[in-house]
Every structure is written in structure tokens, then in C-alpha cells.
Amino acid sequence: APLDQSLLDGLAELAVRVGVNLQPQQDLVLSAPVSALPLARAIARAAYRAGGGLVTPLVTDKEMTLARFEHGADAGFDRAAGWLYEGMAKAFEGGAARLALVGEDPMLLSAQDPANVGRANRANARAYSPALAAIAGFHINWSIISCPTEDWAQRMFPDLPARDAVARLAQAIRLTARLDQPDPVAAWATHNAELARRCKMLNEARFDALHFHAPGTDLTVGLADGHAWLGGATEARNGVRCNPNIPTEEVFTTPHAARTEGYVRATKPLSHQGTLLEEIEMRFEGGRAVSARAARGQDVLREMLATDEGAARLGEVALVPHSSPVSQTGVLYFNTLFDENAASHIAMGQCYASCFENGAGLSKAEIAARGGNESLIHVDWMIGSDMMDVDGIHTGAEPVALMRKGEWVRG
Amino acid sequence: APLDQSLLDGLAELAVRVGVNLQPQQDLVLSAPVSALPLARAIARAAYRAGGGLVTPLVTDKEMTLARFEHGADAGFDRAAGWLYEGMAKAFEGGAARLALVGEDPMLLSAQDPANVGRANRANARAYSPALAAIAGFHINWSIISCPTEDWAQRMFPDLPARDAVARLAQAIRLTARLDQPDPVAAWATHNAELARRCKMLNEARFDALHFHAPGTDLTVGLADGHAWLGGATEARNGVRCNPNIPTEEVFTTPHAARTEGYVRATKPLSHQGTLLEEIEMRFEGGRAVSARAARGQDVLREMLATDEGAARLGEVALVPHSSPVSQTGVLYFNTLFDENAASHIAMGQCYASCFENGAGLSKAEIAARGGNESLIHVDWMIGSDMMDVDGIHTGAEPVALMRKGEWVRG
Ligand SMILES: [Zn+2]
Ligand SMILES: [Zn+2]
Ligand SMILES: [Zn+2]
Ligand SMILES: [Zn+2]
Numbered sequence: 001a002p003l004d005q006s007l008l009d010g011l012a013e014l015a016v017r018v019g020v021n022l023q024p025q026q027d028l029v030l031s032a033p034v035s036a037l038p039l040a041r042a043i044a045r046a047a048y049r050a051g052g053g054l055v056t057p058l059v060t061d062k063e064m065t066l067a068r069f070e071h072g073a074d075a076g077f078d079r080a081a082g083w084l085y086e087g088m089a090k091a092f093e094g095g096a097a098r099l100a101l102v103g104e105d106p107m108l109l110s111a112q113d114p115a116n117v118g119r120a121n122r123a124n125a126r127a128y129s130p131a132l133a134a135i136a137g138f139h140i141n142w143s144i145i146s147c148p149t150e151d152w153a154q155r156m157f158p159d160l161p162a163r164d165a166v167a168r169l170a171q172a173i174r175l176t177a178r179l180d181q182p183d184p185v186a187a188w189a190t191h192n193a194e195l196a197r198r199c200k201m202l203n204e205a206r207f208d209a210l211h212f213h214a215p216g217t218d219l220t221v222g223l224a225d226g227h228a229w230l231g232g233a234t235e236a237r238n239g240v241r242c243n244p245n246i247p248t249e250e251v252f253t254t255p256h257a258a259r260t261e262g263y264v265r266a267t268k269p270l271s272h273q274g275t276l277l278e279e280i281e282m283r284f285e286g287g288r289a290v291s292a293r294a295a296r297g298q299d300v301l302r303e304m305l306a307t308d309e310g311a312a313r314l315g316e317v318a319l320v321p322h323s324s325p326v327s328q329t330g331v332l333y334f335n336t337l338f339d340e341n342a343a344s345h346i347a348m349g350q351c352y353a354s355c356f357e358n359g360a361g362l363s364k365a366e367i368a369a370r371g372g373n374e375s376l377i378h379v380d381w382m383i384g385s386d387m388m389d390v391d392g393i394h395t396g397a398e399p400v401a402l403m404r405k406g407e408w409v410r411g
Numbered sequence: 412a413p414l415d416q417s418l419l420d421g422l423a424e425l426a427v428r429v430g431v432n433l434q435p436q437q438d439l440v441l442s443a444p445v446s447a448l449p450l451a452r453a454i455a456r457a458a459y460r461a462g463g464g465l466v467t468p469l470v471t472d473k474e475m476t477l478a479r480f481e482h483g484a485d486a487g488f489d490r491a492a493g494w495l496y497e498g499m500a501k502a503f504e505g506g507a508a509r510l511a512l513v514g515e516d517p518m519l520l521s522a523q524d525p526a527n528v529g530r531a532n533r534a535n536a537r538a539y540s541p542a543l544a545a546i547a548g549f550h551i552n553w554s555i556i557s558c559p560t561e562d563w564a565q566r567m568f569p570d571l572p573a574r575d576a577v578a579r580l581a582q583a584i585r586l587t588a589r590l591d592q593p594d595p596v597a598a599w600a601t602h603n604a605e606l607a608r609r610c611k612m613l614n615e616a617r618f619d620a621l622h623f624h625a626p627g628t629d630l631t632v633g634l635a636d637g638h639a640w641l642g643g644a645t646e647a648r649n650g651v652r653c654n655p656n657i658p659t660e661e662v663f664t665t666p667h668a669a670r671t672e673g674y675v676r677a678t679k680p681l682s683h684q685g686t687l688l689e690e691i692e693m694r695f696e697g698g699r700a701v702s703a704r705a706a707r708g709q710d711v712l713r714e715m716l717a718t719d720e721g722a723a724r725l726g727e728v729a730l731v732p733h734s735s736p737v738s739q740t741g742v743l744y745f746n747t748l749f750d751e752n753a754a755s756h757i758a759m760g761q762c763y764a765s766c767f768e769n770g771a772g773l774s775k776a777e778i779a780a781r782g783g784n785e786s787l788i789h790v791d792w793m794i795g796s797d798m799m800d801v802d803g804i805h806t807g808a809e810p811v812a813l814m815r816k817g818e819w820v821r822g
Contacts, residue, residue: 025486037445037472044475048482054490055479059470061448064455068466071459075436079465083505087498094494 003038003148007170010179011145012042014246016050018188019143020097021242027053029091032101034061036147039101056091058084062108062151068120069112077119080127089130095238098135098142103149106334109274118303121273125307125376136378137353138234138360141242144337148173155334172329176247176338188243195232198251198408202229207392210317211399212264212344214388216281221317221346222259224371226357229253237360247326249341252318254355256371258287260314267343268382271334275300280381287313289348305348310375316347316355322386322406336380344384344403349375414449414559418581421590422556423453425657427461429599430554431508432653438464438507440499445472447514447558454510467502469495473519473562479531480523488530491538500541506649509546509553514560517745520685529714532684536718536787547789548764549645549771552653555748559584566745583740587658587749599654606643609662609819613640618803621728622810623675623755625799627692632728632757633670635782637768640664648771658737660752663729665766667782669698671725678754679793682745686711691792698724700759716759721786727758727766733797733817747791755795755814760786 016022028047032040037059044055068076092098109117125132135142146152153165160168174180181187212219231251233241266280277297282289289312294301305312320327320343327342351372353359359367368374386406391399401409427433439458443451448470455466479487503509520528536543546553557563564576571579585591592598623630642662644652677691688708693700700723705712716723731738731754738753762783764770770778779785797817802810812820 025484025490027490027492034445034448034470041472041474041478044472044478045482048478048484048487051484053487054492055475056492056495057470057472057475059445059468059472061452061455061468061470063452064466064468067452067456067459071456073436073459073462076459076464079436079438081438081465081467081502083498083502083507084467084495086501087494090497091492091494096494 003166004170007148007174007179008039008042009046010184011039011147011173011177012046014177014179014184014188015043015099015143015145016046016052017185018243019145019246020099020141021240022047022050022052022097023240024051025053027091027094027096028055029058029088029096029098030055030101031058031060031099032147033104033149034059035149035151036101036103039147043099043101062105065108069109069116077116078123080123082127085128085131089134092131092134092140095140097140100144101147102144102335102337103147103152105151106155106271107274107276110276114275114299114303117273117275118300122303122307122376129376132350136350138236140238141236141240143242143244143246145246146173146335146337152335156331172331175329176326176341192232192243195251199229199231202251202253205392205400207400208395209259209393210402211391211393212383212388214383214385216265217263217383217388219262219264219284220260220393221314222256222287222371223317224254224256224351224356226370227253228355228357228359230352230355234354245337245341247338247341249324249326250318250320250345252316252355254351254372255314255317255346256287257310257313257373258371260284260287264346264383266381266383267385268332268339269334270379270381271336272297272300272304272379276334277301289313304377304379307349307377308375310373311349311377313348313373313375314346315349315351315373315375315378316380318346318380319344319390319403320384321403321408322384322388339382340380343382344388344390345380345382347378347380349373349377349379414577415581418559418585418590419450419453420457421595422450422558422584422588423457425588425590425595425599426454426510426554426556427457427463428596429654430556430657431510431552432651433458433461433463433508434651435462436464438502438505439466440469440502440507440509441466441512442469442471442510443512443558444515444560445470446560446562447512450512450514450558473516476519480520480527488527489534491534493538496539496542500545503542503545503551506551508551511555512558513555513746513748514558514563516562517566517682518685518687521687525686525710525714528684528686529711533714533718533787540787543761547761549647551649552647552651554653554655554657556657557584557746557748563746567742583742586740587737587752603643603654606662610640610642613662613664616803616811618811619806620670620804621813622802622804623794623799625794625796627676628674628794628799630673630675630695631671631804632725633667633698633782634728635665635667635762635767637781638665639766639768639770641763641766645765656748656752658749658752660735660737661729661731661756663727663766665762665783666725666728666757667698668721668724668784669782671695671698675757675794677792677794678796679743679750680745681790681792682747683708683711683715683790687745688712700724715788715790718760718788719786721784722760722788724759724784724786725757726760726762726784726786726789727791729757729791730755730801730814731795732814732819733795733799750793751791754793755799755801756791756793758789758791760784760788760790
């Protein structure tokens with residue numbers, strides 16, 4: 001089933017103008033799975049037409065990835081392409097922007113040995129850290145956008161013929177990317193302004209903590225000292241405003257790594273680097289997940305949390321109304337980019353330096369002193385639903401109702 | 412037309428075992444155009460099955476390449492992905508092997524502005540030099556092998572339907588890779604031994620120069636002091652014997668950068684980074700091409716020779732009998748990997764450090780002092796035919812007949 005070229009061209013235009021906001025003669029590092037090549041090509045054309053510099057594709061292939069786990073020697077699972085990620089970091093230092101296309105089969109590695117997958121993911125995360133630092137720290141403008149691939153669509157709609165599955169995913173992507181609007185670029189400007197208004201309100205409130213209450217969840221997430229709420233467009237340190245995620249519906253900030261207490265239950269499965277984790281439950285003490293369970297993918301969850309000291313602590317907390325367009329599509333995407341925008345969520349691992357007041361000026365030590373978490377991973381998982389209440393807490397004062405039954409309480 | 416999987420698996424096995432001779436847990440940098448992905452996948456499987464380390468694909472896409480020339484801003488044609496090539500060089504320092512798959516449309520860029528193509532090639536060559544140094548210097552084991560792609564086959568056989576064109580190219584690749592032999596790996600061992608015997612003879616003769624004589628050609632190529640002839644398998648500095656080219660039929664060595672005199676005419680078109688150069692003629696004085704013409708592609712030729720000081724001097728001279736299997740297939744491949752193995756040839760630009768006695772131990776300055784040429788480019792072009800005579804010259808002595816009518820005279 002060939003993809004609708006007008007959708008690909010629309011997504012490409014949005015990715016270049018709104019997502020990365022590519023600047024004249026700015027180079028672009030464009031990562032994509034083979035299945036997303038039709039979108040990658042549309043993006044390359046849009047990038048060059050927009051006056052961008054050199055577009056360099058970094059293409060991954062599911063068959064080669066599978067070959068590693070099916071035929072590779074045991075000794076090889078701790079290897080990673082550090083040289084490539086160091087190169088990417090160098091590209092970013094040189095001013096290149098980054099655009100990542102997603103569209104992989106979310107369950108690609110689910111039949112492989114979780115220990116090998118865990119070793120490979122850990123080695124890759126370690127090797128990736130120079131590039132991740134530049135991305136998470138917004139040294140440069142970057143974005144992630146998705147392609148309606150057959151691999152992915154068939155996991156979402158296993159009962160439909162491939163053509164129909166792709167058409168349904170394509171329609172969901174069109175709606176959540178606001179490509180159904182007469183002027184999508186203008187629609188994103190309006191949406192960004194709304195998210196900015198919400199952030200301003202939360203930043204002025206300066207809560208000490210958030211309290212989440214729902215079936216299976218009673219969680220207090222302490223916020224980092226000097227935390228800042230972000231959402232929608234972000235100004236990178238190079239001065240370029242970009243939309244790091246398309247779609248995005250969240251406002252998010254930095255928890256204090258040592259001040260989360262209570263228990264929490266996932267409201268959606270989490271697709272983590274090729275494996276599906278279902279019904280995650282965690283209990284936190286002093287900011288650390290002291291117990292963690294999953295009805296499916298328990299081994300992968302354990303491997304993930306054992307990546308390093310910070311992997312079992314929070315690096316992000318995010319609020320998303322249950323009425324978000326992503327949630328409205330009513331489907332599970334098995335993909336964080338979408339599912340996190342259907343629900344309030346928390347993330348294990350690395351915090352965003354940009355989620356601090358004056359974040360760009362803070363050293364690693366200063367971020368740590370304010371309670372910012374450090375880790376090789378950053379994994380979001382979904383805790384929001386239409387049964388979730390959220391309060392803002394000022395120590396010693398009455399809680400302020402922020403969300404009731406999954407919706408914002410007020411303006 | 413889907414490719415014959417047994418041919419792909421045979422090529423993959425040959426590339427891994429004979430081409431790069433991948434070692435246990437050695438990483439592999441695998442570059443390929445999108446059209447060669449079926450072979451790249453077979454190679455990844457063969458590499459993992461052989462106990463190799465991590466295979467990292469670097470995939471290029473003709474549509475993205477074309478998009479650059481069709482839509483890119485003028486200012487962008489001097490840009491290159493230096494960060495990627497520096498990363499490759501780092502991978503080689505770390506012990507990774509390299510395998511490059513060819514199969515691109517050899518005329519991909521022939522409709523583009525030669526000035527832009529020249530600028531892009533020059534910028535790319537400059538950026539590529541850290542990686543090329545490790546490859547040309549045989550710091551690591553490496554190889555180039557080709558995939559019978561539709562893009563390429565249709566240029567070779569424009570009058571055939573795609574399916575038939577691919578089948579003819581596939582058959583030619585099968586024969587020249589010796590995959591028609593009962594035991595191709597053993598056949599390559601025999602062939603390598605024969606090339607080694609020929610090199611030993613030439614190395615013992617220690618000629619001062621070679622003299623080429625044919626219609627349109629009367630050329631004396633002085634050989635570098637302490638030059639060494641190589642052919643077939645090469646032992647890289649990491650101790651691994653590899654076959655850098657499959658197919659390979661040549662024995663080759665280093666000319667003296669200042670001691671080529673006379674005129675020479677190409678016997679086959681040269682496909683140079685997307686453009687076809689036809690009927691090249693050059694005249695050399697003091698080792699330098701003082702005049703250069705081409706009936707087609709003159710602008711690209713001029714751009715190429717202007718890359719740097721060394722681009723107009725020779726870095727390689729190679730002898731190939733007219734009866735080579737590649738020549739026997741009787742077709743023009745528009746691809747140096749094949750066409751250079753159908754005919755004796757010379758190369759403009761960078762010499763191979765390995766083509767010196769004790770080459771691995773020589774500094775850049777020592778190589779230059781012996782007459783080794785230095786350049787950002789290395790471009791082979793074909794001068795041999797069934798009308799070519801070649802003599803070995805010892806200064807002041809009778810010429811020694813090496814080839815008559817394109818065939819080895821003896822031994
Ligand atoms: Zn988030
Ligand atoms: Zn996140
Ligand atoms: Zn050669
Ligand atoms: Zn050569």
C-alpha cells in the first residue's frame with residue numbers, strides 16, 4: 001500500500017518548518033528506519049527547498065537489527081556504535097539540527113532474549129550519551145515526527161488488512177499533527193501559544209510538589225528547586241524555536257530526584273525499544289523506585305531500571321488532559337511519542353536541563369544540587385486517565401486542584 | 412524483479428569470508444545505497460553468523476542525493492558530513508572493518524550542473540580524508556563488493572526490460588566473483604596465489620619505469636623508489652588478510668609523482684561520482700597532466716583534476732590482461748570496480764602507502780620523498796586493450812616485454 005504523497009509532503013513541511021524550524025544553510029542529521037524512507041525523502045526535499053544545508057540520513061533496518069539478535073555471538077551484545085554517536089555530537093557542535101523519524105515495529109524485539117536486548121540497549125544508551133546530552137540540553141533545534149509505516153500500523157490494527165491498517169494510522173497521524181486544519185502551521189502557532197499560557201500559570205504558582213490520585217495510584221512527586229515548566233515550542237540554546245515532538249500536548253517539568261513518594265500504576269502499555277511492557281506498577285521511597293512490577297515485560301523493566309543509579313528515579317513529570325487529540329483518536333499507538341500525549345506521564349532517568357529556571361546556564365553539578373536526576377536513559381510511561389485527579393502542593397498549604405477526572409480544572 | 416537469494420547469500424558469504432575476512436567480534440561499518448539493501452541484509456546475517464561484532468549500516472539514498480542538486484541552495488554545495496567521516500575514522504582506530512556495497516545508478520548526477528557536482532565532490536573528498544587515510548593505508552581490513560541493482564542494470568542494458576537487465580548483471584557478477592565455481596572460497600585462494608606469483612616476479616625485476624604503447628598512447632610511467640607490486644589479497648596493518656576488491660584481476664604499484672611522460676588515451680568510459688567521462692586523453696610532463704580532454708564530461712574532468720596539486724598526478728599504475736574474466740563478460744559496467752579489472756589502468760591522485768617496500772613503516776614525508784603522490788582523490792581510468800603493449804624499463808638497458816596485445820608475455 002503506497003503512502004498518500006500529500007500526507008507525506010504535509011508532514012515533511014511541518015517537520016521542517018515547525019518541528020526543527022530548519023535555518024538557512026543549517027545541516028540536518030535525519031535518522032529514519034527503512035520503512036520511513038518515503039517520509040525521509042519528502043523531508044530531504046522540503047529541507048533543501050527551505051534553504052537548509054546538507055541533509056545526512058542515518059538509516060536503520062529492522063532485518064539487520066533482528067539478524068544481530070538471531071545470529072550474533074553472545075560476546076557482541078555489549079557493543080555499540082559509539083563512533084557514530086560521537087560523530088552526531090560533533091555535528092550538533094557544528095550547528096546541525098536533528099530530526100528523528102519513528103515508525104518501527106514497536107514489538108520488533110519482543111521474541112528475543114530480554115537479557116541480550118537489555119545488554120544491547122544499555123551499551124547503546126551509554127554510547128549515545130554524548131549525542132543525547134546535546135539533544136536533551138537543547139544545544140540545537142531538534143524534532144521527532146512519525147511515519148505511518150505498515151510495520152507499525154499492523155501492530156496497532158492486527159485484525160485489519162495492511163492497506164486499511166496503514167490508512168487508519170495515516171488518518172490518526174494527520175489529525176494529531178493538525179494537518180486537517182486549513183493552515184497547519186498557523187494551527188501549531190495557536191496550539192503553542194495555549195501550551196505557553198499553561199506553563200506560565202504553573203511557573204507562577206511555583207508548586208513544591210504534585211499529587212496524583214487515581215485507582216492504583218497515590219503518588220506525590222516533589223518538584224526540583226527552581227524547576228521550570230515547558231510545553232510546545234522550545235527555544236534551543238542556538239536561539240532557534242523548535243517543536244521537539246509532533247504531536248505534543250504535554251506541559252512538563254523536572255521532579256526532585258529524591259522527593260517522590262507513594263505508588264503509581266500505568267494506564268497504558270509502554271513500548272520500550274522493541275518490547276511491550278504492560279501493567280507497570282512502582283512504589284517510590286525517597287525518590288527511588290523501590291519496587292517495580294509489570295504483568296508483561298518484567299525482565300525488560302528490571303534491566304531498564306538497572307541501567308544506572310538514576311534509572312530508577314524520575315527525570316520528568318508531565319500533565320496532559322484526557323481530552324487531548326491523541327487521546328481522542330481512541331487507539332493505542334505502542335509508541336511513546338503518541339501515547340505520552342494521550343495521558344499525563346512520568347519518565348525514569350535523565351532530566352531536561354531546559355526544565356529549570358535559567359537552565360541553559362546551569363552546570364551538571366548545579367542541576368544535581370537542585371534535584372535534577374542524571375541517567376543514561378529517559379523512558380516515559382503513562383499514568384493519566386479520565387479517573388486521574390492532580391493537585392498542586394505548596395508545603396503546609398491547601399492543595400490546589402489542577403486536574404479533575406483527567407481534565408484541567410481552570411483556564 | 413526480486414534478486415536471486417542464493418546469489419545474494421553467496422556474495423554475502425564471499426564478502427565476509429574472503430572480502431573483509433571479518434574477525435571474531437570485529438565490528439563492521441557497512442555502507443550501501445538503498446537499492447543494495449537486500450545484499451546488505453544478507454551480509455549482516457553472514458557477519459553475525461561468522462561471529463562478527465556490531466554491524467553498523469550507513470545507507471545512502473539516490474532520491475535524497477538528487478533532491479540536494481535539484482532543490483538545494485547554491486551556498487550548500489560546499490558542505491559535507493565531516494562529522495560522519497571522522498566517526499568512521501574513529502571506528503577504524505577502534506578496530507572496525509569496512510565493507511562498501513556499490514550498485515548506484517552510475518549516471519545519477521549526469522543531468523546536474525557539473526560545477527555544483529564538482530563542488531560537492533570536492534567538499535566530500537576533503538571531509539572524507541580521515542577515513543580514506545585509514546582505508547588507503549590499510550590500517551584495517553576492508554572490501555568493496557557490488558550488488559546487481561535495477562538502477563545499475565538498466566544503465567548497462569537500456570534496451571532490455573528491467574527483469575532481464577538485472578538477470579544479465581547478476582550473471583556477470585556471479586561469474587566475475589567466481590561464484591560459478593564449486594568452491595568459490597577455494598577458487599579465490601587459487602586466484603590470489605596466481606596474482607601473488609605475478610607480483611613476486613615484478614618485485615624481483617625492480618623496473619625503473621613501465622612503457623605503454625597502443626593507438627593514442629605512448630606513455631612512460633616512472634615507478635616510485637622502493638615501490639612494491641600488490642594484487643589480490645592484502646595483509647592489512649592489523650594483521651588480517653583481506654581482498655579489498657571483488658572482483659579483482661589487477662597487479663598494481665606506485666608511480667613516481669614526477670616521472671610520467673607522454674600521452675595516453677582512455678579505452679573505456681569512466682563513471683566518476685555520477686557522471687560519465689568519455690574518450691579521456693591526457694598529456695604528461697614531469698609527472699603532471701599538462702593537458703586533459705574528454706569528449707563527454709570535460710567539465711567534470713577539469714573539476715576533478717583541479718581538486719588539489721596531486722589530483723593531476725598519478726597515484727597508481729595497474730596491469731590487467733585483456734583476457735580477464737571481467738573483460739570476458741564483454742560488457743561495460745560504468746563502474747570502476749569492474750571496468751578497471753577489464754583493463755590495465757592508471758589512477759589520478761592519492762597513492763597507496765602499502766605499495767611500497769615496508770610501506771606500513773613509512774611516514775607521509777618518506778612516501779613523498781620516494782615519489783608517492785598525495786591527493787584528496789583517487790580516480791582510476793582505463794587505458795588497456797587488446798592493442799596494448801607494455802614493457803618494463805631498466806634505465807639504460809633493453810626493454811623487457813611484459814604484455815603484448817593486452818596479454819602477459821610469460822610466466
Ligand atoms: Zn513527556
Ligand atoms: Zn519524556
Ligand atoms: Zn587499480
Ligand atoms: Zn585504484
